[in-house]
């Protein structure tokens with residue numbers, strides 16, 4: 001069976017749906033720190049689980065005979081700047097818990113998400129390469145860079161089969177994101193429909209790498225399906241789909257909602273966005289496991305407005 005930690009989060013929710021669809025509801029155990037999505041809790045096994053509690057995870061792993069764990073519980077970039085030590089503790093101790101369960105042979109495979117947040121202010125911003133300067137300036141980015149180093153170490157030293165992708169900002173409609181810097185690209189669709197206007201917390205020309213959730217989920221399942229020997233990156237794979245600025249996504253929305261207006265009031269999240277790349281080179285993922293994005297901004301806007309209307 002499969003266990004998802006953080007199953008009620010933005011990505012966790014969609015992974016739960018996709019994995020239950022693929023393997024059967026009863027074979028996918030969803031868990032989170034608190035009760036959340038009714039549908040997730042009703043459509044298959046659900047456990048209240050603190051991802052920082054090794055013993056509690058071990059009990060669930062034994063009880064349900066878990067083989068694979070998707071660790072989707074984390075504190076994202078904006079919230080992590082407000083609570084650095086809580087963010088470091090949650091993001092790192094949860095990772096050590098699953099890496100050690102795998103080292104002890106209690107589970108056989110792990111998915112752990114990294115992020116474009118691993119890159120920092122002096123990383124080349126255009127078509128950021130798989131291997132490059134990484135000096136993240138956010139707590140979240142530091143935890144993701146450290147996490148990547150530990151994943152590679154556990155693979156090399158203990159043969160732990162942990163796999164990872166550096167997600168760009170993710171756009172989805174099934175759940176609201178929590179505490180991210182790229183969340184503006186989700187909020188904007190909700191506000192366009194509810195208020196006809198959006199006050200954006202990033203400036204108009206903040207270009208960031210983004211991806212529609214369907215692409216992110218497909219990439220994750222594809223990587224997890226590949227034979228271990230075809231994976232040449234055990235830190236985390238760059239993934240790319242599109243990149244845009246708040247001004248560009250607003251113009252795209254105006255094609256569907258002509259009277260939609262956007263205003264700009266950058267807040268503390270501007271400094272986080274400024275430290276991240278504009279676009280990502282994902283040629284290693286394309287080469288190793290045939291990755292290719294399918295959603296551009298046009299298709300993303302159509303999907304978001306159709307499903308949120």
Ligand code: VAH
Nearest residue numbers: 076077115169180181182
């Ligand atoms: C965040 N959505 O904004 C997350 C993600 C690349 C961004 O890591 O923190």
